[in-house]
Amino acid sequence: MATLQAHLDSIVQRTKTLLGFSHSQFLPKPVLTDTDVAELIQSIETRFRESAAFGIPDWAKPLEPFLIDWHQIMSDKGVSEIQQVMDTGRFDQLYHFADSRVLQEFGAQLCQNVLFIERLERIARTLTTMAEAGRFIMRVRPEWFVFDGNRFWCQWQTMAQQSIPPTETMLADFDLGWMHPSLRSREIPKNFDCMAATTYTFVSLLLHTLTQMPPPADMSAFHTQIDRFRVYNPAMSQMYRPFFNSMLMPGLQTPVITPIEAFEQFHAVLKDVLRREQAPYIPMQLSWKGDSLYGKNKRLNENEDQIVSIPGLADTHALIGVADGVSTAEIGSGWVAAAVIKLTIDRNAADWRERLNTLPDPGLYREEWEKQADDLLRTIFKAVHQAVADEIANRCTSRGAKIEGREKGTRPTAFAASLQAPPSGVAMSSTLVLALIQGNRGRIAHWGDSRAYLVTPTALIRLTEDHNRVLELMSKKEIPFQLSPSGGSELVRVVGRGTVLRDGKGFESIPFEKQPLTVTGITLLQDDMLLLCSDGLPGSMSPGIEAEKEAKLHAVIMAKKDAGLRDLAWHLVHFADEDMGNDNISLVILSPQSNNAEKQAAGLPKKGRYNG
Numbered sequence: 001m002a003t004l005q006a007h008l009d010s011i012v013q014r015t016k017t018l019l020g021f022s023h024s025q026f027l028p029k030p031v032l033t034d035t036d037v038a039e040l041i042q043s044i045e046t047r048f049r050e051s052a053a054f055g056i057p058d059w060a061k062p063l064e065p066f067l068i069d070w071h072q073i074m075s076d077k078g079v080s081e082i083q084q085v086m087d088t089g090r091f092d093q094l095y096h097f098a099d100s101r102v103l104q105e106f107g108a109q110l111c112q113n114v115l116f117i118e119r120l121e122r123i124a125r126t127l128t129t130m131a132e133a134g135r136f137i138m139r140v141r142p143e144w145f146v147f148d149g150n151r152f153w154c155q156w157q158t159m160a161q162q163s164i165p166p167t168e169t170m171l172a173d174f175d176l177g178w179m180h181p182s183l184r185s186r187e188i189p190k191n192f193d194c195m196a197a198t199t200y201t202f203v204s205l206l207l208h209t210l211t212q213m214p215p216p217a218d219m220s221a222f223h224t225q226i227d228r229f230r231v232y233n234p235a236m237s238q239m240y241r242p243f244f245n246s247m248l249m250p251g252l253q254t255p256v257i258t259p260i261e262a263f264e265q266f267h268a269v270l271k272d273v274l275r276r277e278q279a280p281y282i283p284m285q286l287s288w289k290g291d292s293l294y295g296k297n298k299r300l301n302e303n304e305d306q307i308v309s310i311p312g313l314a315d316t317h318a319l320i321g322v323a324d325g326v327s328t329a330e331i332g333s334g335w336v337a338a339a340v341i342k343l344t345i346d347r348n349a350a351d352w353r354e355r356l357n358t359l360p361d362p363g364l365y366r367e368e369w370e371k372q373a374d375d376l377l378r379t380i381f382k383a384v385h386q387a388v389a390d391e392i393a394n395r396c397t398s399r400g401a402k403i404e405g406r407e408k409g410t411r412p413t414a415f416a417a418s419l420q421a422p423p424s425g426v427a428m429s430s431t432l433v434l435a436l437i438q439g440n441r442g443r444i445a446h447w448g449d450s451r452a453y454l455v456t457p458t459a460l461i462r463l464t465e466d467h468n469r470v471l472e473l474m475s476k477k478e479i480p481f482q483l484s485p486s487g488g489s490e491l492v493r494v495v496g497r498g499t500v501l502r503d504g505k506g507f508e509s510i511p512f513e514k515q516p517l518t519v520t521g522i523t524l525l526q527d528d529m530l531l532l533c534s535d536g537l538p539g540s541m542s543p544g545i546e547a548e549k550e551a552k553l554h555a556v557i558m559a560k561k562d563a564g565l566r567d568l569a570w571h572l573v574h575f576a577d578e579d580m581g582n583d584n585i586s587l588v589i590l591s592p593q594s595n596n597a598e599k600q601a602a603g604l605p606k607k608g609r610y611n612g
Contacts, residue, residue: 056156057156057160059129059130059132059133059135060126060129060130060154060156062129063125063126063129066122066125066150066151066152067151067152067153068085068146068147068148068151068152068153069151070082070153073085073148085146085148086146089146089147089148090142090143090145090146090147091119091123091142091143091144091145091146091147091209092141092142092143093143094119094147095116095142095209096212097212100233103211103212103233103235104233104234104235105235106210106235107210107233107235107236108235108236110210110236110237110270111237111270111271111273111274111277112274115149115150117267117270118150119145119147119150119152120206120263120266121260121263121267122145122147122150122151122152123140123145123152123202123205123259124202124258124259124260124262124263125259125260125263126145126152126154127140127198127199127201127202127259128195128198128258128259128260130159130163130198131194131195131198131199131258131259132195132258134165134194135160135163135164135165135194136163136164136194136195136197136198136201137159137162137163137164137197137198137201138162138164138180138197138201139162139201139204140201140202140204140205142205142209143155144158144159164188164194168188169187169188170186170187170188180196180197180200180201193256195256195257195258196256198258198259199247199256199257199258199259199261199262200247200248202259202262202263203244203247203248203262203266204248206266207226207229207244207248210229210233210236210240211225211229211232211233211236212232212233213225213229213232223249223545226244226245226248226249227241227245227249227545227546227547228465228471229241229244230465231465231471237273238454238461238462238463238520239269239272239273239276239454239461240266240269240273241461241462242269242458242459242460242461243265243266243269245547245550247262249545249547249548276523276525277523279440279523279525280363281361281362281363281366281439281440281441282439282440283316283363283438283439284316284439284440284524284526284592284593285315285316285592285593286315286316286317286318286437286439286590286591286592287565287590287591287593288309288318288320288565288588288589288590288591289564289565289566289568289569289588289589290307290320290569290586290587290588290589291569291570291572291573291586291587292305292307292573292584292585292586292587293573293574293577293581293584293585293586294584295536295540295577295581295582295583295584295585296577296581297580297581297582298581298582298583298584299327299582302335303335303584303586304324304325304326304327304333304334304335304337304338304430304584305322305323305324305325305338305534305536305584305585305586306322306323306325306338306339306341306342306586307320307321307322307323307586307588308320308321308322308323308341308342308345308434309321309345309588310345310349310352310353310356311349311353312349312353313353313356313357314357316438316439317356317357317437317438318435318436318437318590319352319356319434319435319436319437320434320435320437320532320588320590321432321433321434321435321532321588322432322433322450322532322533322534322586322587322588323337323338323341323342323430323431323432323450323495324338324430324431324432324448324449324450324534324535324536324584324586325337325338325339325428325429325430326428326429326430326431326491326494328426329426329427329428329429330426330427331392331395331396331426331427331428331500332391332392332395332427332428333428334428334429334430336391336428337388337391337428337429337430337495337496338430340384340387340388340391340430340496341384341387341388341430341432341495343387344383344384344387345380345384348380348383352376352379352380355372355376355379356376356436356438359372359373359376359438360372362438362439362441366441369438369441370443370521373436373438373443374443374445374519376436377434377436377443377445377517377519378445378512378517380434381432381434381445381447381495381512381517382512384432384495385495385496385497385509385512385515386509386512388428388429388430388495388496389496389498389507389509391428391496392427392428392496392498392500392507392509393506393507396427396500396501396506396507397506427496427498427500427507428496429491429494429495429496429497430448430494430495430496431446431447431448431449431450431491431494431495431534431535432446432447432448432450432495433445433446433448433450433451433452433464433532434446435452435530435532435590437524437530437590437592439592440523440524440525440592441521441522441523441524442521442522442523442524442530443519443520443521443522444463444464444519444520444521444522445517445518445519445520446464446467446517446518447467447493447494447495447515447517447518448466448467448491448493448494448495449466449467449468449491449535450464450532450533450534450535451463451464451466451532451533451534451535451537451538452464452520452530452531452532453530453531453532453533453550453553454522454524454528454529454530454531455528455529455530455531455554455557455589456525456527456528457527457558459550459554460531460550460551460553460554460557462546462550463520463522464518464520465518466491466535467491467492467493467494467518468490468491468492469490469491469492472492472493493515493516493518496509497509497510497515498510524592526592526593527593528591528592529557529561529589529590529591529592530589530590530591530592531557531587531588531589531590532587532588532589532590533585533586533587533588534583534584534585534586534587535583536576536583536584536585536586537553537572537573537576537585537586537587538550538553538576539582539583540576540577540579540580540581540582540583540585541553541576541579541580542579542580553572553575556571556572556575557572560572565589565590565591568589569587569588569589572587572589573585573586573587
């Protein structure tokens with residue numbers, strides 16, 4: 001910018017001279033001749049074109065229709081406006097959000113932010129043009145681009161210095177989080193496609209702009225940052241996840257595409273998100289099925305999962321869920337906690353069914369429907385939370401089992417032992433994910449790491465974020481964002497969470513209001529499905545990044561979807577069990593298609609144990 005300022009100062013001085021200004025007095029000539037004007041314009045244009053900051057390289061000539069017309073700005077507004085554009089139009093300043101609330105507002109309105117989308121397209125087009133000229137960029141710095149409306153300018157000389165010609169064999173530096181995985185050793189592989197690296201860099205710029213995420217500690221942390229981008233900006237749609245995964249995750253990258261093609265894919269995602277948000281309500285008939293397995297290599301031979309539902313609803317309504325008891329309990333057991341949840345829902349089913357069947361029409365009163373649906377979900381979570389807490393308190397005082405039919409040691413040894421555990425240490429608890437669906441509208445609430453996925457013809461999209469300690473602290477900015485926001489840490493939002501009193505004779509549960517319930521809205525389209533599951537479904541698959549597991553599950557669903565929901569549920573739980581099977585595996589899968597009559601294949605038994 002110092003070079004630019006020197007050129008501008010020179011232009012200002014030349015302007016003063018031509019107009020008759022002196023350093024001591026500023027009195028213009030009475031008359032400015034046509035010759036003076038022509039000389040002024042020619043001088044300005046010459047200096048702009050000679051300036052390193054404004055000179056356009058040959059490879060960028062196709063971009064001229066999209067570039068800022070500095071001559072026009074000079075003619076209309078003067079030299080000072082040029083400096084103002086350079087100072088305030090930088091991409092990094094336009095889209096830097098120090099306030100997380102402003103960042104989230106930006107993310108929530110992204111689909112309709114036409115100007116940002118146009119500016120993103122200009123950057124993609126520039127990088128594509130550059131890569132087609134045989135050079136690639138490891139990192140695109142947002143301050144290189146300046147915008148005036150939807151027109152732009154670029155620090156061409158800086159980009160040329162930072163770009164790498166195809167003749168290079170080694171990289172000079174290493175910039176984690178922006179660099180294509182094939183370049184992590186700094187050695188440029190033979191026959192490496194520079195377009196792949198440039199596209200990777202463009203998508204990295206997009207991800208960093210939307211999340212303002214910090215530099216990762218290592219590649220593993222970066223991969224988790226990609227998968228958990230909503231930790232940094234919860235207002236962003238979950239629908240963006242497959243795009244970022246396919247573009248940035250190792251092993252999942254699509255065939256080499258240009259940055260402008262990557263932009264077009266992202267733009268298509270934005271259009272799909274907007275289409276779902278604006279889709280009219282359709283009272284589709286609903287059908288769901290479920291299945292559950294112990295897990296062939298589960299350490300304890302008992303199933304701590306429960307599939308829950310409210311029966312007897314209209315065929316356009318469903319309330320389904322999965323509870324997964326936490327295995328580390330010393331007071332009670334995970335099985336008991338999940339069973340209490342199911343028992344509580346069963347006992348209150350009549351009242352909650354009446355409330356659900358009398359919800360307002362989502363098509364006519366969408367906001368009121370969402371409010372009442374969310375209130376019902378909170379009522380259910382509050383009730384099961386209190387029921388599990390009461391059961392823990394009972395065990396702290398009487399050490400007796402309160403689940404009907406289980407007092408006499410009918411459970412396996414591990415369960416019987418849990419009833420005799422001293423009233424100290426970790427109390428039982430459970431995760432819970434519930435989906436309330438009416439036609440093609442839905443509300444999903446959860447605590448813990450049981451999950452909800454949207455199944456589309458092209459992707460399996462995770463709708464929920466695990467409530468573990470690392471992710472929770474990161475979302476509150478209580479630990480450095482450099483730490484990898486990975487799963488596996490202690491769950492912090494669960495049904496029954498609380499504290500055993502010091503004397504071991506009582507239990508104090510966390511107030512419901514102190515444990516926020518995460519509620520997500522969803523609109524189902526004709527070919528979509530909704531999958532709810534315990535963490536045992538992805539957890540029982542071979543180690544790998546979450547995106548790879550989700551891609552495998554999506555492939556199974558697409559291959560078996562025509563067999564009917566019951567057999568699809570059976571295939572999914574057995575697919576995970578045959579892989580590793582080291583946890584209980586439970587799921588329910590729902591389809592909103594009105595012509596969803598079950599197709600019972602002649603050679604397959606009716607394995608699904610949970611039907612709706």
